[in-house]
Amino acid sequence: MANQSILRISREIKQLQSNIDLSLAIACDDEDLRNVRALIMGPPDTPYQFGFFEFSIIFGTDYPAGPPVVRALTTNHGQCRFNPNIYSCGKVCLSILGTWRGDRGEEWSSAQGLESILISIQSLMSSNPYENEPGYELAESDGDKKDMKAYAAKIRHESIRISVIEPLECILGIKANSTINPTDEEEGKDVDKGADITDAFADLRKRRFLWYFDCYMQSIAQGECEVTRKRRFTRMPFENPGNSMDGHFDYPNLRNRLNQVKDAIIAETMGWTIRGKAAQEQEAGISENLRRQYEQIVEKYKNHKNFTVDLHIVDGNPFLWQLTYFGRPMTHLDGGIFNIKIYLSPDFPEDQPRVFVGSPLFHYRVAKCGILCYFPARTDDMRCHVDAIVAALEEESPYDPRTNVHPEATRMFWGSPDDRKRYNRELRRSVERSAE
Structure with a gap:
């Protein structure tokens, strides 16, 4: 029975890891498959937008007959309740987990699994999380509507601060002038920011941060228009001491810290070439592996007579x-000549390449800093990376807000027919400039 349970868990983990899902990520120790960490991305167009919310999932020996135990880890060390159903102590209240009463048919069954649990948790991160509290789904008074707006406003602020900035500051070793929770200051607590960070998600956090940086900045600009600096958060009727989201707004502080994190990640990326050069001189295996992959890709394009791509190693360094x-x-890119740099880490493929479009390109998949949002079919094969880079530039696929990393270009591309014409004009201008 125990072996069947482990086989089921292993299969579900592999399925999630093999799917290119921009919202979910899984990490586990191969020696202890029952102890899993999950990262859920906050859904677009919600107060949780592009936040990184981490959860601990522990499977019992009776799984799948019984649900696993799930605990939220993104809680500001037990001080922040991110949702009416996600407590500051980490408890996740869901009928599927047996932690909340539900209607018949909503309870756990062995037909459900890890993915359905994560999707159920993500569904709590809605555009109006206030309504997740039982009894508030029919709220219609002016006071209720005011609370709904105030609740969403403070979640938006704390999602950026707690789920995005602070973990990356910890990973990057940045000592920031952070906004200290008043209760910490009064009680003299020594807060260890790194206690809840899983290293397995470090590279994912960094890459996604560069993708969504402009979206975070846009949220900050929106927040500054709605609230004044140092304004206290409004406590909700369902929040209690020790299980609430307390604090105050300070968007200028968040903006400064976001820029610090961005600068640190880009500096780290540029530093890969130096580390790579050292690895090459030491004849490290990764250096030879990347050079061999490069030669195979060049030969492939040569044989296929592909004249849209030219690839070479910079200064003999296989890490650039x-x-x-x-x-x-x-196509709309006809006549353009775009120089793209692919930075590779000496820790590839654990650290994935970071791709920057050097020629300014007005494209919804290219952030203002030049970082390209793309998805390789295989993360350990550079041929897949190169193919995915080209596919991202040429893409005109169904709308997916998780792949749109340039807010202005996105609004035009997916807007009205007139907006799309404006997008095409801006794109053509950048194409023309690239060929000058």
């Missing part, structure tokens, strides 16, 4: 590749 993309005829 330059890809020149020539826009395909009869």
Whole structure:
């Protein structure tokens, strides 16, 4: 029975890890599959937008007959309740987990699994989380509506501060002038910011941060228009001492810290070439592996007579590749010449490449800093990375807000017919400038 349980858990973990899902990530110790960490991305267009919310999931020996034990870890060390159903102590209240009463048919069954649990938790992160509290789904008074707006406002602020900035400051070793919770200051607590951070998600956090940096800044600009600096958070009727979200707004502070984190990640990326050069001189295996992959890719393009891509290693360093993309005829990129740098880590593939479009390109998949949002079919194969880079530039696929990393370009591309025309004009201008 125990072996069947482990096989079931292993299969579910592999399925989640093999899927290219931008919202969910899983990490586990191969020697202890029952102890899993999960990262859930806050859904777009909600107060949780692009936040990194981490959970501990412990499977019992009776799984799948019984649900696992799930605990939220993104709680500001037990001081922040991020949802009516996600307590500051880490408790996640869901009928599927047996931690909340539910209607018939909503309780756990062996047909459910890890993915359905994570999706159920993510569904709590709605555009109006206030309504997750039982008894408030029919709230219609002016006071209730005011509370709903105030609740969403403080979640938006704390999602950026607690789920995005502070973990990355810890990972990057940044000592920031952070906003201290008044209760910590009064009680003299020594807060260890790194206590709840799982290293397995460090690279994911960094890459996604660069993707969504402009979206975070846009949220800050929106917040500054709605609240004044140092204004205290409004306590909700369902919040209690020790199980609430307390504090105050300080968007200017968040903006400064976001910029510090961005600068540190980009500096780390540039530093990979130096570390890579040292690895090459020491004849490290990763250096030879990347050089061999590069040669295979060049040979592939040569044999296929692909003239849209030119690839070479910069200064003989296999940890820095330059890809020149020539826009395909009869497309909006026709005539463009785009220089793209692929920075590779000596810890590849654990640390994934970071790709910067050097030529300014007005594209919904290219952030203002030049970082490209793309998804390789295989993370350990650089051929898949190069193919995915080209596919991202040429993409015109169904709308997915998680892949849109340039807010202004996104609004135009997915807006009205006139907006789309404006997008195409801006794109053509950047194409023309790239060829000058």
